[in-house]
Amino acid sequence: MKLSFKLFIVLSSMSLISCATFFDGYEDEVTIFGASDNLKIETQDNFSLEVKTDSAYYTLPKMRGKVLVKANKIKLPKNKDFILSITDGDENYKICLNCKLGFGWFTLDAILFVIPAVYDGIAGTWFYYDDIDLNLYKKK
Numbered sequence: 256m257k258l259s260f261k262l263f264i265v266l267s268s269m270s271l272i273s274c275a276t277f278f279d280g281y282e283d284e285v286t287i288f289g290a291s292d293n294l295k296i297e298t299q300d301n302f303s304l305e306v307k308t309d310s311a312y313y314t315l316p317k318m319r320g321k322v323l324v325k326a327n328k329i330k331l332p333k334n335k336d337f338i339l340s341i342t343d344g345d346e347n348y349k350i351c352l353n354c355k356l357g358f359g360w361f362t363l364d365a366i367l368f369v370i371p372a373v374y375d376g377i378a379g380t381w382f383y384y385d386d387i388d389l390n391l392y393k394k395k
Contacts, residue, residue: 276371277379279360281334281388284313285352287327289390290343294327299338304329313388334379341389347390354382 287294296304307328312321315369331337333354341348360381364372375381 263386273314276351276375276378277358279380281332282330282377283333283354283382285329285331285384286386287289287341288313288324288386288388289393290327293344295342296329297340299340304331304339332382333384337384339387340383341387343389345394348389350392352384352387354379354384357381357383 287296287306288289292308294306296306298304309326309327309328310323311328313324313326331352336354337352339348339352341350342370360375364375364381
């Protein structure tokens with residue numbers, strides 16, 4: 256094979272790799288603040304999600320700066336909205352998570368590549384979810 260043909264194949268395959276898919280993947284990690292260790296989460300399809308405990312930075316309401324706290328994390332596919340049923344001890348919460356457009360990935364794909372931008376748009380890898388603060392939903 257000629258060198259020019261090999262180079263064409265390599266450059267063509269590289270141009271088909273989209274930015275958001277390559278660097279950010281198909282799933283988004285959602286952090287849940289203010290929950291206990293026995294947290295159970297299900298989607299609207301009755302699919303139980305794996306909950307991992309980790310530390311994360313939390314911004315207190317009406318305060319500046321961030322505090323490192325223990326938080327729970329779940330991973331969700333980026334391409335659809337979810338209604339989560341969260342059970343934290345005796346408390347039950349229904350929270351709607353809407354995917355939001357990540358303007359940075361959208362802009363980068365639109366400026367640099369056309370074909371990968373179409374792929375990212377169809378796959379939904381431009382989107383992300385906000386974190387959940389259960390303290391805002393708790394009854395006082």
